[in-house]
Amino acid sequence: MGEIAERYRRRAEAFERKVAAVRPEQWENQSPCEKWTARDVVDHVIAMHGYMLEGHTLGDVPDEPLAAFQQARAAVEAVLLDPDQAGQESSTPTGPMTAEAHIDAVVSDDLVLHGWDLARATGQDEAMDPGDVERLWASNSAIPPELIKMYRTPDAFGPGIEVFGPEIPVPPDAPLQNRLLGFIGRQP
Numbered sequence: 552m553g554e555i556a557e558r559y560r561r562r563a564e565a566f567e568r569k570v571a572a573v574r575p576e577q578w579e580n581q582s583p584c585e586k587w588t589a590r591d592v593v594d595h596v597i598a599m600h601g602y603m604l605e606g607h608t609l610g611d612v613p614d615e616p617l618a619a620f621q622q623a624r625a626a627v628e629a630v631l632l633d634p635d636q637a638g639q640e641s642s643t644p645t646g647p648m649t650a651e652a653h654i655d656a657v658v659s660d661d662l663v664l665h666g667w668d669l670a671r672a673t674g675q676d677e678a679m680d681p682g683d684v685e686r687l688w689a690s691n692s693a694i695p696p697e698l699i700k701m702y703r704t705p706d707a708f709g710p711g712i713e714v715f716g717p718e719i720p721v722p723p724d725a726p727l728q729n730r731l732l733g734f735i736g737r738q739p
Contacts, residue, residue: 555655556631562662562683563624566596569669570617578616582672583737585716589672590616592665597623599658603650604630627654644708645698660687664735684728691734703736 552560570593578590587595593616600623601612612619630636630650637651648656663683670677694702701707702714716736721729729739 552632553637553651555651555659556628556637559631559654559659559662560628561680562659562666563628565680566662566666566669567617567620567624569666569673569675570620572675573616573669573673577673580672582668584668587668589669592668592672593620596620596658596661596665599661600624600627603627603654603658627658630654656690660690663687667732667737679728681727684731688727688731688734691731 573589578588580589581587582589582592584592597612597616597619604626612622631654637649639650640647641650641653643653645656663679664687667677667679669675699715703717705713708714715734719733719736719738721733721739723730725733725739732739
């Protein structure tokens with residue numbers, strides 16, 4: 552298993568644990584994403600998994616969030632474990648990428664960030680893996696300003712798609728997780 556597949560597996564396991572821990576009455580809890588409930592966060596993650604699988608299908612996605620995520624996860628892991636599929640290149644909003652690199656940059660990172668959203672919405676442990684926080688901080692803080700502007704513009708990547716919210720000011724000496732969350736538009 553390569554580094555990207557292993558990183559995805561580890562992050563998917565952590566996200567799956569959070570989904571499994573949500574009590575039935577918590578699915579309608581408000582998430583830190585203004586327009587989303589806890590259920591909407593998981594639905595978004597599953598939808599993004601499907602988007603990453605261009606040319607593949609998730610099949611009939613179960614209505615139950617845990618089963619739906621497990622199905623989406625298995626489909627993405629199958630791509631990551633197949634060198635031909637993982638190496639297949641396609642165009643993305645940020646330029647050409649292999650399927651493996653696109654999964655790493657989008658859904659794998661989303662598992663960490665939206666895992667925090669789900670944890671916050673449902674009263675779970677909000678601590679992110681420190682290594683993931685460092686990696687996400689480095690990659691997100693290196694995004695060129697013109698692309699950041701696009702990320703903060705609602706509908707720039709399609710109807711209803713918002714990548715980052717407006718930046719939330721966080722003290723420069725705050726923990727890195729809080730600075731990352733503020734940068735992407737979350738109130739730590």
